[in-house]
Amino acid sequence: MSRIDVNKTYKLFIGGAFPRSESGRVYEVKGANKKFIANPAMASRKDLRESVVAAKSAFHGWANATAFNRGQVLYRIAEIMQGRSEQFVEEICALEGVSNKAAKSQVEETIDTWVWYSGWCDKLSAISGSLNQVSGPFYNFTTPEPLGVVAVFAENKPSLLGAVRTLAPVISSGNTAILIASEKYPLPAITLSEVLATSDLPSGVVNVLTGKISELASWIASHMEIDGVDVAGLSKSEEEELKLHGADNLKRVFRFTNRNHPERILSFMEQKTVWHPIGI
Amino acid sequence: MSDFEYANAPESKAIAKISQSYDLFIGGKFIKPKKGKSFNTINPATEEVLAKIAYADELDIDIAVSHAKLAYTKVWSKLPAKERGKYLYRIARILQERAREFAVVETLDNGKPIRESRDTDIPLAAAHFFYHAGWADKLEYAGLGNKPKSLGVVGQIIPWNFPLLMLAWKIAPALATGNTVVLKPAETTPLTALLFAEVCQQAGLPDGVVNIVTGDGITGAALVNHPDINKIAFTGSTEVGKSIARSISATKKSATLELGGKAANIVFEDAAVDEAVEGIVNGIFFNQGHVCCAGSRLLLQENIMDEVLEKLKKRMSLIRVGDPMDKNTDLGAINSLEQLRRIKDLASTGDSEGANRWSPECKLPTKGYWFAPTIFTGVSQSHRIAREEIFGPVLSVLTFRTPAEAIEKANNTMYGLSAGIWSDKGSKILWAAKQLKAGVIWSNTFNKFDPASPFGGYKESGWGREGGRHGLAGYLTSDAKVSK
Numbered sequence: 001m002s003r004i005d006v007n008k009t010y011k012l013f014i015g016g017a018f019p020r021s022e023s024g025r026v027y028e029v030k031g032a033n034k035k036f037i038a039n040p041a042m043a044s045r046k047d048l049r050e051s052v053v054a055a056k057s058a059f060h061g062w063a064n065a066t067a068f069n070r071g072q073v074l075y076r077i078a079e080i081m082q083g084r085s086e087q088f089v090e091e092i093c094a095l096e097g098v099s100n101k102a103a104k105s106q107v108e109e110t111i112d113t114w115v116w117y118s119g120w121c122d123k124l125s126a127i128s129g130s131l132n133q134v135s136g137p138f139y140n141f142t143t144p145e146p147l148g149v150v151a152v153f154a155e156n157k158p159s160l161l162g163a164v165r166t167l168a169p170v171i172s173s174g175n176t177a178i179l180i181a182s183e184k185y186p187l188p189a190i191t192l193s194e195v196l197a198t199s200d201l202p203s204g205v206v207n208v209l210t211g212k213i214s215e216l217a218s219w220i221a222s223h224m225e226i227d228g229v230d231v232a233g234l235s236k237s238e239e240e241e242l243k244l245h246g247a248d249n250l251k252r253v254f255r256f257t258n259r260n261h262p263e264r265i266l267s268f269m270e271q272k273t274v275w276h277p278i279g280i
Numbered sequence: 281m282s283d284f285e286y287a288n289a290p291e292s293k294a295i296a297k298i299s300q301s302y303d304l305f306i307g308g309k310f311i312k313p314k315k316g317k318s319f320n321t322i323n324p325a326t327e328e329v330l331a332k333i334a335y336a337d338e339l340d341i342d343i344a345v346s347h348a349k350l351a352y353t354k355v356w357s358k359l360p361a362k363e364r365g366k367y368l369y370r371i372a373r374i375l376q377e378r379a380r381e382f383a384v385v386e387t388l389d390n391g392k393p394i395r396e397s398r399d400t401d402i403p404l405a406a407a408h409f410f411y412h413a414g415w416a417d418k419l420e421y422a423g424l425g426n427k428p429k430s431l432g433v434v435g436q437i438i439p440w441n442f443p444l445l446m447l448a449w450k451i452a453p454a455l456a457t458g459n460t461v462v463l464k465p466a467e468t469t470p471l472t473a474l475l476f477a478e479v480c481q482q483a484g485l486p487d488g489v490v491n492i493v494t495g496d497g498i499t500g501a502a503l504v505n506h507p508d509i510n511k512i513a514f515t516g517s518t519e520v521g522k523s524i525a526r527s528i529s530a531t532k533k534s535a536t537l538e539l540g541g542k543a544a545n546i547v548f549e550d551a552a553v554d555e556a557v558e559g560i561v562n563g564i565f566f567n568q569g570h571v572c573c574a575g576s577r578l579l580l581q582e583n584i585m586d587e588v589l590e591k592l593k594k595r596m597s598l599i600r601v602g603d604p605m606d607k608n609t610d611l612g613a614i615n616s617l618e619q620l621r622r623i624k625d626l627a628s629t630g631d632s633e634g635a636n637r638w639s640p641e642c643k644l645p646t647k648g649y650w651f652a653p654t655i656f657t658g659v660s661q662s663h664r665i666a667r668e669e670i671f672g673p674v675l676s677v678l679t680f681r682t683p684a685e686a687i688e689k690a691n692n693t694m695y696g697l698s699a700g701i702w703s704d705k706g707s708k709i710l711w712a713a714k715q716l717k718a719g720v721i722w723s724n725t726f727n728k729f730d731p732a733s734p735f736g737g738y739k740e741s742g743w744g745r746e747g748g749r750h751g752l753a754g755y756l757t758s759d760a761k762v763s764k
Contacts, residue, residue, distance in 0.1 A: 127423060132748055134730035135407065142734050142750060145714075227739075240530040247525035249694075250518075250537070250740050254761055261760035270696075270738045271750050274713045274721045275728050 010040040010186070012047060012210065013193035015054030016203025022046050027211070029186060032097025040186050043211040045219045048178070051207035052225050055149045055176035058204030063146045063174035067122035074118035074172060077199040078111045084195060085111070088160055088188055095185045096159060110161045116260055117168040124173060128266050137278045144269040146174035147252060151220045153213065153233030159185035163192060166230045169264035171205060178226070179208045182233060186210040214238060221245035228252040228268045286600065289607040291394045296384040298471065301332035304340055304494065305477035307347035308487025314339040319496075321470055324391035325604050325613035325648040333470050336493040341502040344462045344491040348433045349508050351488030352460040357430060359486075361458070365416030368456055370483040372409035375448075378479070379403065382472055386444055387604045389471040391613030391649070392567055394605050404729060405448035408747075411731035412456035415752060419457060422749050428756035430458030431534070432510035435503040438473075439516045440466035440615050441570040441671075447473050449746050450513050451490060452731075457755035459511070462491045464503055468616045470494045501527070509533060513754070515572070517669075518695070518740050525743075532763045536744035536754040538572065538736055540669040541697030544690035545575030545726065546712065548683070549584050551702035555724065557591045560675070563700055563726040565599060565611055565653050569673040570619070572741075573698035575726055577666060578655075579686050582679045589657065589677070597640035599653050611673060614649040623651050623672035630656045630665040635676070661692055669695070683708065687715040696738025700726045719745070 010029075011018040020026075023044035031037045041047075062070070081088070085107050092103035129143040150170045155162035159182050170177050181189035193208040209216060217234055220226055221242040229251055231239045243253050254267050301318065303310040317335040322328060336344070356364070375382065382405075383398040390397070419428050434454045438446035443465060454461050465473035477492050493499060497520075504512055504527050514524055515538040528535055545563050547556045563575025580588050604612035614620040631637055635656040644650040651672055659666050659676040666676045680686040690699055699718040703709050713721045719737045722728060729735065729747075736745035744754045 128750075130734075130749055132730070132732045132734070134728075134733050136728070136730070138725070138728065140730070140733050142748065243529035244526055247522045247529065250522060250525060250539075250743060252743065256760050257762055259760065263758060263760035267761070270719065271734055271736070271745050272713075272719060272721065272738075273734050273748075274723065275725055275733070276709065276723045277725050 008038070010038045010190045010210070012041050012043055013190065013197070013206070013208035014047065014051050015207065016197060018193070021211070025211075029095070031094045037094060038187060040190065040210040043209040043216065047209060048216060048219050048223065051178045051209060052149060052223060054204035054207055055178055056225060058176045058202055059148060061202055062171070062176055062205045065174070067124070070172065070174065071118045071121035073200050074114055074121065074168065077195060077201065078114035078118065080195045080199045081107075081111050081114065087191060091188050091191060092160060095187055096157060106158045106161050110164045113161065113164050113260060114168055117172040117265070120169075120262060120265055121172050124262075124265060124269070127262060128271070132273070139276045139278055140273065142271050142273045144173070144266060145272050147268045147270055148175060148227035149178070149225060150175045150228040150230065150268050151178045151180065151226050152230040153180045153217070154182050154189060155232045156182045156184050160188035160192065162232065163189045165258070165260060166232050167206065169260075170230065170268050173265050173269050175228070175268055176205045177207070179206060180213065180216050180233065181208060181210045183211070183213045217242050218245070222248065224249045226251065228254075231255050286608045290603070291384060291387070291605045291607055293384060293388065293605070295381045296388060298331055298385065298388070302470070302474045302494070303334045304336050304344070305474065305490075305492040306340070306344045307491070308481065310477070313337070319467070321389060321468060323388050324468075324615050325645070327647055330389060331471065333494045336464075336495040336499045338502040341462070341493060341499065341506055344493050345433060345506045345508050347488035348460040348462050348491050351486060352432055355486045356460050356489050357458055361417035361419070364455065364458060365413045367483055367485050368409050368413030368416060368452060371479055371485070372406050372413060374479045374482050375402065375406040375409065379406065382444060382475060385475055386472050387612070389469050390440065390443060391604050391615050393609040393612045395607055395609065396567060401442055401445045404731070405444045408445075408448035408452045408731040412452035416456045419752065419756065422752055424753055424756055425759040428457075431755060431757065432459060433508055434459045434461050434511045434513060434755065435506065435509040436461055436463040436513045437500045437503065437516065438463065438465055440469040441567060441572070443469040444472040444476065446515055447476055449515070453746070453751050453755050454513070455489065457752055459755055460489045462493060462503060462509070464493050464495060464500050467496045504528070511535065511755070514538070521742060534754070534763060536746065537742040538746060539697075539740065539742040540695055541572045541574070541737065541741050542577060542667065542669055542693045542695045543573055543575045543698040543700065543718065544577045544579050544716075545700035546579045546686050546690060546702065547581060547584065547588060548686070548701070548703040548708060549581040550704050550708070552704060553584065553588060553591060556702040557588065557595050559700065559702060559724070559726045560592055561595055561599070564675040565673050566727050568612055568614055568651070570615060570671055571727065572669070573720060573727065575698075575700045576670060576675060578675055578677045579689055580677060580679050581686070582681050585679055592655070593638065593640070596653050596655070599640065599642070601642045601650065601652060602645055611653060614651050614672065617649055619671065620649040620651060623670055623674060626665060626668060626670045627654060627674055630659070630663065630676070633663045633665075635659045635663055635665060661689060667693065683712065687712065691715075691717045694740040697741035698722065
């Protein structure tokens with residue numbers, strides 16, 4: 001008789017802990033072969049609120065960490081992912097039904113994405129800040145600062161890479177984030193949160209929710225303490241709806257091309273200009 | 281201080297040749313609105329009618345946008361960038377040549393002291409064109425992508441507090457980056473924008489590159505909702521800014537929004553008090569407090585409160601309120617009856633909620649709209665005068681004990697446009713500047729503006745920046761973003 005596998009319970013990731021949804025709701029995820037894989041949590045509005053509380057309380061520490069420190073943490077995430085590559089490859093194969101080779105290349109690209117954004121952390125004011133030549137005896141400089149709490153909707157596919165290319169740029173600058181996993185392929189995002197939990201990333205900097213995208217989108221749109229949204233995983237009509245209600249607190253809402261780009265970081269930053277007189 | 285009188289020093293009105301009526305400036309010509317409607321613009325210091333202004337409705341907006349679109353596709357987008365820049369240089373020079381005339385018209389229409397329109401508004405407006413003229417053929421070096429492209433037709437809506445300066449903040453970057461413009465000035469201050477239309481003619485700017493449509497909020501909404509507008513640039517209230525954000529939520533239009541503020545002006549115990557008092561006065565009484573970035577919440581460290589307030593009151597009693605055309609005047613007229621009512625209403629909530637009002641003795645003219653410089657002490661964070669933008673010469677005074685408390689209170693607002701810091705300790709200033717959630721931080725100074733210095737807000741004070749390299753981004757295509 002062969003051994004029975006010990007299956008994983010896929011839970012949410014909020015404030016560094018792995019709770020089930022407070023609502024008790026789950027939904028069934030099947031593999032490409034139509035067989036049952038898991039019952040991940042279907043996050044509720046309260047789960048979202050808890051995530052915002054966690055993200056908000058983590059913001060000050062993460063935003064004020066040195067950029068060098070943030071860069072090292074992002075690099076550490078890449079290191080830990082490298083060691084767990086096999087697990088991600090298996091998960092992606094089972095879910096997306098892609099070849100082992102394709103899954104492996106997705107995982108590798110994801111790891112490299114962390115490395116790429118790790119390197120950006122301490123170069124943001126070099127490319128987007130300025131010392132401004134004003135007409136008068138003033139020292140005047142502009143420097144980018146993180147926006148606050150940003151929600152990112154991962155694309156449906158590629159399930160792991162789609163999550164990381166929205167998430168990594170957002171947290172590299174010092175924002176804290178709520179990652180909404182792909183509804184159809186949510187499992188790699190949850191496994192990613194296990195990596196994040198063991199990579200020196202402070203609790204609450206990233207929170208991961210799984211569930212119904214349309215529900216979560218409307219709750220995120222109207223939440224007054226979410227400052228920005230990457231709508232990669234939303235349909236056009238869901239994006240329009242989110243922008244309409246997001247206007248209540250003037251959320252910064254963007255959709256990007258698939259490329260990694262520093263604009264994905266800078267769009268979720270604010271430019272601060274400081275004046276001081278020069279004189280004796 | 282009645283023993284220290286100033287003789288009158290009135291600026292002459294003769295230089296301002298204001299016509300009896302003005303049409304819409306569309307396609308390089310002044311044309312009548314389709315329905316022939318009009319409204320009056322008045323001098324808020326005297327309530328005299330200055331001119332009859334054409335009222336643009338949806339039909340007129342449609343004509344203006346079609347001219348702007350034609351000018352974009354046929355002329356402006358094909359012009360070499362170097363030549364585009366030269367038009368902007370011409371405009372800057374003509375504004376400098378006609379500066380005195382513009383200053384007088386601005387003061388008559390707006391009510392601001394001639395000293396401010398002459399020394400701040402008009403020179404800065406000219407400087408904005410000169411600065412952006414230089415960018416026109418250097419955009420590929422701006423770090424905004426290899427081949428940044430213009431967006432097309434930009435709809436621009438500006439407020440009444442700095443009429444020509446706000447026009448310059450909007451039109452200069454839009455044209456430098458290769459866009460064409462339909463601009464709606466504020467209902468109560470259309471004159472310098474119409475005078476600017478003449479400048480465009482004198483500069484030989486191709487027809488339709490700049491179109492000026494006058495009217496009210498309905499005119500503005502028609503502009504925002506026109507399908508051929510590619511981008512909206514708006515300066516005004518947060519409420520209207522949000523409604524614009526909603527209006528464009530299901531479109532490809534992008535927007536930059538410069539909205540309201542409730543800036544904290546923080547005075548630490550180690551500040552140079554006399555300089556801080558000057559900064560407090562400049563922060564809230566410059567331009568009658570009709571400034572989105574005004575330092576309207578004074579946060580005083582508790583142990584220096586008495587000293588600062590005593591000096592502040594003494595300084596306030598020297599503020600000369602009255603005829604804006606007098607070169608000695610510090611505080612001019614409130615821009616409109618509507619705004620005066622809003623200031624009075626909000627100030628009265630200060631009384632009813634338990635704060636203490638103080639104003640120096642000052643004689644206000646009998647005609648026109650006036651409000652004495654006012655401070656409220658004993659203000660708590662929940663008072664409406666500590667939370668809402670008054671947009672008038674009214675200062676709310678709060679106190680704090682520790683630097684951390686100052687930051688906490690300063691950031692306790694939905695706004696995030698500007699803030700002030702007064703301290704003689706460099707490390708404290710830089711610490712506070714970092715903690716404050718605001719787009720512009722003035723340390724040991726206040727209300728300084730420059731075309732090279734990006735301006736704009738955090739949180740509900742808006743989207744994007746205007747001025748500097750950063751201000752160009754709002755008028756150019758992006759390498760990485762998808763516009764729906």
